[in-house]
Amino acid sequence: MNAQPQASLHIAGRFVEGEGRALDVLYPYTGERIASLQEASVEQVAHACAIAAQAQPAWAALAPSDRGRVLTRAAAIIRDRNAELSRLETLDTGKPIQETLVADWESGAQALEFFGGLAASLTGQMIPLGQDWAYTRREALGVCAGIGAWNYPSQIACWKAAPALVMGNAMVFKPSEETPLGALKLAEILSEAGLPDGVFNVVQGGGDVGAALTTDPHVAKVSLTGSVPTGRRVYAAAAEGMRHVTMELGGKSPLIVFEDASLEDAVSAAMLANFYSSGQICSNGTRVFLQEGIREMFLDRLAERARHIRMGDPLDPDTQHGPIVSARQADKIRTMIAEGERAGARLLCGGAGEGAFIPPTVFVDATDDMTITRDEIFGPVMTALTFYDEEEVVTRANATGFGLAAGVFTQDLTRAHRVAAALEAGTCWINAYNLTPVQMPFGGVKMSGIGRENSAAAIEHYSQLKSVYVGMGGVEAPY
Ligand code: NDP
Helix, strand or coil: CCCCCCCCEEECCEEECCCCCEEEEECCCCCCEEEEEECCCHHHHHHHHHHHHHHHHHHHHCCHHHHHHHHHHHHHHHHHCHHHHHHHHHHHHCCCHHHHHHHCHHHHHHHHHHHHHHHHHCCCCEEEECCEEEEEEEEECCEEEEECCCCCHHHHHHHHHHHHHHCCCEEEEECCCCCCHHHHHHHHHHHHCCCCCCCEEECCCCHHHHHHHHCCCCEEEEEEECCHHHHHHHHHHHHHCCCEEEEECCCCCEEEECCCCCHHHHHHHHHHHHHHHHHCCCCCCCEEEEEHHHHHHHHHHHHHHHHCCCECCCCCCCCCECCCCCHHHHHHHHHHHHHHHHCCCEEEECCCCECCECCCEEEECCCCCCHHHHCCCCCCEEEEEEECCHHHHHHHHHCCCCCCEEEEECCCHHHHHHHHHHCCCCEEEECCCCCCCCCCCECCCHHHEECCECCCHHHHCCEEEEEEEECCCCCCCCC
16 A cells, blocks of 8 residues: 655645655554654754744735635635545555545545635724724734644644734644654645735654754744643743643543433443544543432443444444554553553443553443553543542542543533533534534643634633724823
8 A cells, every 4th residue: 555645745835855765654553664764863853933923924925815715715624535545544644544534634624624614704803092092913923843743633724824824823733653654634725725825834743853843933823733841841832932832632531411301312431432443532521420229231332332332444434443543552451451451440331452452441340540541542441430429520520630521411501501511621512422523612621631623712812902092183191
């Protein structure tokens, strides 16, 4: 299988070869090399940022609706090419084609379409002050650095590029070195849609390239999707230059199922919240709190349904569960599973698996203080916990440093909203899980992050306000 791009980087509207280390791209299912890339050198990172800084003012000077049109055109191109792009996403990530066809580039297209449509309504505020008045201008920040994780590489690139570009910023994007291919396609598609050269650039490499981007003097903002430890480092480095940040980091989110919940829906949600994308989703509800009265029925049904999940070749449209993105990541997950067993939790189903595959895994008889309950695993591993009443479960759900997401299943209307209000999380779902429509802000509280992606709220994180005071009379002075 060959997924070799024209070249490794995309700078100033052109593919250019990297001058850094070699970067092999492996298909997670077979381990076969599907592309050989070259990382960007430090000089190339600086060059990409300088090019973006040069291109940005003219882009920002366009009428917002002209910028928006480029984004909506890009969304249409993505939809036309969805089949081919989704196949590439599957090769890059190992995620089943039945997922990538509907979830990855499609979500990216929705972001481009949404922010493209928002362009014409980007306005400031007029503030009457009697005779004088003031107004605000919402202005671009300049050059934004985007740094992505490997689980939804193309979606992440689009979620960052769309609000940044519509506001008149330029972007230099670095995908994860595990999944470098989708961002290059986005650069190509944006060019085809009419984006001026240099406004969106892609560099490749690992943490050192990310670090060079974060501290480049041209960069005014860093938007990272990644783990909490990386987030801490990037946030600290960005602070040196007083740069703006958006941090979309990890989680260990609670999903609370009360006795009155619809059993089948709650089981469906818990499976989606733990096994979709082989569990490699930041907002996953990996701590499933089951009220005593529903516990046995829930676990029986869960074990039964988990048995029927089809694992296998990600390119087979019937496959529901693909491999883990890399051998290194699979090892990390296996270490966590072994740690759970060692600590005395019991496997209801699943376990270590073989090779690139880790089957849907559920731990029961776990306690809140076990490592599997406390730490993000980022694999298909659910921990089921038992609770008795609402106050207790809310306290336990919030007893974590993370705060990305949370879910509650109940038919009791007032309890649903009361619990959603009490949960310390950036996103709460009631009788649903992991749905992230572009209209809804998405992001974390506590250690899970800063800032919001999606929705009009994202615009605030890619712009700054200028206040203009207009004196309409003479100047009064005491001198
Ligand atoms: P990492 O934190 O390892 O990496 C994220 C990105 O940051 C990668 O591109 C990485 O480069 C880069 N990077 C690493 N070190 C630095 C540095 N010092 N300066 C700048 N950039 C750096 O995360 P993963 O890729 O392993 O992704 C998994 C994590 O992402 C999980 O914790 C998950 O929860 C989180 N995540 C959060 C989401 C959210 O929206 N909240 C969504 C998806 C994932 P490279 O890897 O190429 O070395």
